Amino acid sequence: MHFKEKLKENVLLKPYTTLGIGGLASYFVDADREEIIFEAIKWANKEEKELFVLGGGSNLVVADSGFSGLVLHINTRAIESNYKDDKVFVTLASGENWDDFVALAVKNNWQGIECLSGIPGKVGATPIQNVGAYGQEVKDTITEVQAYDRKLEKLVSFSNQECDFSYRQSFFKSQAKDRYVILKVTYSLSLNTPPRLNYPELKKYVLENISSTPTLLDIHESVLRLRRSKSMVIDAQDPNSRSVGSFFMNPIIEEKKLNLIKEKLLKEGVNDNIPEFAAREGMVKLSAAWLIEKAGFKKGYQKGRVAISSKHALALINKENGTAKEICLLAEEIQEKVKEKFDIWLEPEAIYIGFNK
Ligand SMILES: Cc1cc2nc3c(=O)[nH]c(=O)nc-3n(C[C@H](O)[C@H](O)[C@H](O)COP(=O)(O)OP(=O)(O)OC[C@H]3O[C@@H](n4cnc5c(N)ncnc54)[C@H](O)[C@@H]3O)c2cc1C
Structure with missing residues (x-):
């Protein structure tokens, strides 16, 4: 089938996303061959339509009003x-x-x-x-x-x-x-x-529970177990996995700034060790999940029909019939509180589609 025969109109995007949120795509094509991709691009350019490339929809917040251009759904296999x-x-x-x-x-x-x-x-x-x-x-x-x-x-x-x-x-x-x-x-x-084990949490889990000489299969299974315990594997039976995974990126800030934050926290009588990870020279990576919890959000915090996962502070979930608007409001509330407490603006890892930003 050629592009024109495969082209559909008004396709609901919600089922194509792991968050289960999103309105209609004005145009939608399922590309199971590269030729369809080429034709779709040519068509969108000629018709002056916006084009969005959709994979598995696992990192997307699609607007409730949908997307007014062409969604190119990639389905090529080889x-x-x-x-x-x-x-x-x-x-x-x-x-x-x-x-x-x-x-x-x-x-x-x-x-x-x-x-x-x-x-x-x-x-x-x-x-x-x-x-x-x-x-x-x-x-x-x-x-x-x-x-x-x-x-x-x-x-x-x-x-x-x-x-x-x-x-x-x-x-x-x-x-x-x-x-x-x-x-x-x-x-x-x-x-x-x-296998090489660089990540402390995984290394500890494998050495304590599996073997001191793990196979690739041991690592694969251990990662899946750890991820499942945090609802970071898609599971239709687990509403905590109705997410985009980590909603925000771990912020990378200057070491100087981290020292100022530590001083401020000490003055406030907070004596927590801020988890920090190596980044490029003079910089340090912080845990967004830690910042969110310390800014006052508990896992499971709900706002309307969306929430913070009860298993992981970095995952925003669609509890049931939530909307993109609700997700955005929750994300903004988190960003503002973290900014207020730590002077750090959390940048979304998720990609917003169909919003006029
Ligand atoms: C439960 C869960 C756990 C997750 N865990 C992790 C994790 O541990 N680490 C991590 O990095 N991510 C994680 N993610 C995020 C997500 O799975 C990844 O970013 C993934 O690579 C997105 O793939 P996708 O095919 O679903 O892309 P989509 O969400 O469909 O698209 C994401 C972006 O990629 C673009 N894109 C997709 N395909 C193409 C293409 N062929 N050409 C050009 N652009 C394209 C889209 O336009 C969009 O900008 C997680 C998500 C969920 C739901």
Whole structure:
């Protein structure tokens, strides 16, 4: 089928998001072949319609009023692997399910993405925010990103360096926002390499509960267990997982500023150790979840039909029939209280679609 035959009008976006929120897309196309992607882009350019690229919808807040342009739903499928020396280079179409790929890598003993188990969404979105968890980020394994330039309507390829990855950030999310549709991603995974445990919480869990010489499968299962305990794995039976995962990014601030915050807290008689993590020189990364709780929000805090997850302070959830407006109001309340208490503005990790901002 060609693009025109597949093009639909007034499609409800709610079911395409993990938050279960969002109004109608004026136009919607399900792209199961790259040709549909190319035709969709050409059509949107010609008709002067806005275009939004939708993967698994697991990092989105879609407006209640929906999206007035074309939603391009990526559903292309293909996996190819090439062995070279002690590595395997796996190239996947952007519509492949990320977690299925992680499971395949673990099964084949391909090391490098096992800590990224249980993350929802599709392969094509992983370079966008440099998906990461439990001490691994996709920037450590991506070697090439193949994309379609929406402006020049041509194929392009990016090396790892050109993707300009950093914490939850990339070239595609910053300078080149909305410029490219990612078509294929290549990951380089190691053969016969034992797992590396960099993340203290995971390391402790594995060493205490599993083994001092864990396999990739041990790591995969441990990550899934830890994530489930925080409702960070999508589960239809678990309303705490009706979220976008972490709603805010962990803030990276200057060390000087952290010292001022510590002084202020001491004056207020608060003697807590602020959890801090290494970042680039002169900077320090703080835990957004810790800041939220210390700003006075308890896990489970509810506002209208949305809430903070009762398992994780960083996840905002849709309890039942919540709206994007309610999510925005809750997010703003959190941002304002954290700002008031710590002089830090939490930036959303979630992407807002259809809002006039
Ligand atoms: C329960 C839960 C746990 C999570 N845990 C984590 C975690 O541990 N670590 C983490 O990093 N994230 C986490 N996330 C967030 C989310 O899963 C990731 O950001 C994921 O990569 C989003 O993939 P997606 O396919 O759902 O993208 P979508 O939500 O559909 O889109 C996200 C962004 O990527 C763009 N995009 C998607 N596909 C393409 C493409 N082919 N070309 C160009 N642009 C594209 C979209 O336009 C949008 O801007 C979690 C989410 C949930 C719900």
